[in-house]
Amino acid sequence: MSIPPNDTWHIVLPDKAQVFRRRAMRFEVLLTHRPDWAYLAFAEQIASAQQHSMTDHPSPRLPDERLLRLRNAHAVPPLCAHSGRQENGWHEALAVIGSRVSHATTGKTRTAIERLLDTPGAQIESFARGVLCGYYGGVDSEARVLLAAALQVHWVAMAAEAAARAAFGPTEVPSLCPVCGSPPVATVLRRHGGTLDRYLHCSLCATEWSMAVDRCTSCGSRGWLHYFRAGGAHSAVRAEACDECGSYLKILNLDHAPTLDPTADDLFTLELDAAAQDAGFARSGPNLLFVPGIEPSV
Ligand SMILES: [Zn+2]
Ligand SMILES: [Zn+2]
Known part of the structure; x- marks a missing residue:
């Protein structure tokens, strides 16, 4: 779609x-x-x-x-x-x-x-x-x-x-970055005036582009969306999962917690990935600083 x-x-x-x-x-x-x-x-x-x-x-x-x-x-x-x-x-x-x-x-x-x-x-x-x-x-x-x-x-x-040399506009695939074409690592909510706007945050170039808050960020459906929430200090992070395409991605509410970082806080909330994946959903965008199963010695 x-x-x-x-x-x-x-x-x-x-x-x-x-x-x-x-x-x-x-x-x-x-x-x-x-x-x-x-x-x-x-x-x-x-x-x-x-x-x-x-x-x-x-x-x-x-x-x-x-x-x-x-x-x-x-x-x-x-x-x-x-x-x-x-x-x-x-x-x-x-x-x-x-x-x-x-x-x-x-x-x-x-x-x-x-x-x-x-x-x-x-x-x-x-x-x-x-x-x-x-x-x-x-x-x-x-x-x-x-x-x-x-x-x-x-x-x-x-x-x-x-920024100073190219014009940017919506592309054929709104779920991909309009600058580099990569999928988002997460979405963020920011307040402008009285409204809460949503942006997708590119996993590669960190560009953010806007998308409606009531659509799946992967397929654009306004159908059935489920939410998985993190507990404790990370209540400003939740995963949004879509029945239409079977994908999920996290939403970081920067209005509630302005210092959240899409890459860092996505990694810190792996329990949300486990909950969404246990329910049968698959991530729609990668976190490039994490490969599932990796256990480095440091
Ligand atoms: Zn990008
Ligand atoms: Zn979807």
């Missing part, structure tokens, strides 16, 4: 100086609640390394103006991550992130990271394309997370760079 754009559709491009700084800070707070959770500490190290990497990230090379205009005219994401265009900027981010995280890890996680950093160019390009296409095989889970982290840095930098 396609969802018609409306007058209120709008987009929020990422602030590259803030995305990973806020995420790292949020992980630090979450770690105070669960200091024994090794994976949370691993994710915090990655977010911190992403922030460090972004400070020195080279200016990304965007597609030329003609191609940007052409894609916009055809409602295709201007910086489509699945276009086959080879990107080079993420290699610098991987070197920085890999170096910092490997020094903080031990055992098979460190071995997997070092093996990734020694991977020949053509093969690592193939691994990166797999990450961008949602393919989980071919590379160690820990290495896959690092690759995804580097790709996030590069695509956030590109989306920020494109």
Whole structure:
């Protein structure tokens, strides 16, 4: 089902100086609640390394103006991550992130990271394309997370760079990012004046784009939606599941808890994933900092 754009559709491009700084800070707070959770500490190290990497990230090379205009005219994401265009900027981010995280890890996680950093160019390009296409095989889970982290840095930098050079509008598939074409990691609710607006938050480039609060974010149905709620301090996070397409995605209410981060708080509320999946629903978008079943040694 396609969802018609409306007058209120709008987009929020990422602030590259803030995305990973806020995420790292949020992980630090979450770690105070669960200091024994090794994976949370691993994710915090990655977010911190992403922030460090972004400070020195080279200016990304965007597609030329003609191609940007052409894609916009055809409602295709201007910086489509699945276009086959080879990107080079993420290699610098991987070197920085890999170096910092490997020094903080031990055992098979460190071995997997070092093996990734020694991977020949053509093969690592193939691994990166797999990450961008949602393919989980071919590379160690820990290495896959690092690759995804580097790709996030590069695509956030590109989306920020494109803010002044490309026009953005609704695309053919409203559930995918209008900048890079990736699925969302979660949705967020923000209050503007008297209304609560919903945005989907891109799993790759951190762009946010608006969508009606009463539709499934995957298929657009206004049919049967179920909600799974987190307990205690995380009552501002819930999972929305759709009977029509069988998918679910989490909603973070930033009106109630402004410091929530879509990537960090999605990871922190895995019990909601378990509840939705036990009820037969499947995630409609990935959290690129998490591969199900991963248990790094840190
Ligand atoms: Zn995106
Ligand atoms: Zn649906």
